[in-house]
Amino acid sequence: AGGNRMQVFSDEMRVSVHERIAAEQRLREALAGDREQTLPVWFQPIVSGETGQVVGAETLVRMRTPEGKILGPGAFVPAAEETGLIVPLGEHVLTMALRHLVAWRDELGYVSVNVSPRQLAEPDFVPLLAGLLARMPGLNPARLVLEITETALLGSSADVQQRLEMIKSLGVRIALDDFGTGYSSLTWLQSVPADVVKLDRSFVAGLSADPRKSSIISAVLWLAQSLGMSVVAEGVEEEADWHALVAAGCPAIQGYLFGKPVPPAEFAAAHLHRSRM
């Protein structure tokens, strides 16, 4: 019996190791190519709760395979984090996000960018960020928001804490991503100098039909606002949930109801045309 179990286990291991090596290889090739083509950066609108007007956008990376297939981040971001390739990948995403922020200067309030724990742990991260901002004179750094998850704080918390303070001193804003999914959300709220809280889809979806969910949302909104933080509710797909969020006073909303992540040209055509002459 022991032998059989061993066999099953090692077969599963082999598959996952094989997949991981394939993912790493794909990623190396994509990073070596024309990154704008191989690692396109897409944008999803974030809207004002009350008016539905676009106030910002989240930057979400994709991979285009040599066959032209588009892969979501789930297919390569974990491998990027394990191998450290998240550092060049993250720099590429940040560069693209800032470039679009400059191009959409008068039409889009802010752009947010996901920063993985591994990136934040990199001693060169803050100098890199400062360097990129210095190359964009006239850009208000508060128009850049870095989204971090709770796992970024595990481990070297003193270093990370200090790094977050340095990021803030550059004028860049910080958002707590996936809020409510971790183990220590309240500790997190207490210790991170965040400007924005992003409520995870898992407790936003179906909110209008679930009194417990809406009580939790109301309480988190109150808490965030008392701490001077703004709130974005993620993953809003249903009109009823949108209305419930507005009734609870949620200032900003993101979700398929208002737009899926799309390539930059499509984003501009669909969401930024209002202010075009």
Ligand code: C2E
């Ligand atoms: P996330 O940061 O929580 O991003 C939100 C995810 O939810 C995105 O998936 C988005 O497409 C999806 N989403 C948005 N609205 C809805 C909705 O109404 N319904 C549903 N079902 N889903 C919605 P995506 O683009 O597949 O990204 C997945 C994750 O990959 C992100 O989760 C983020 O953790 C990571 N990621 C994406 N881009 C980057 C990046 O440039 N750097 C890093 N480090 N991570 C990234």
Ligand code: CA
């Ligand atoms: Ca995010």
Ligand code: CA
């Ligand atoms: Ca999220």
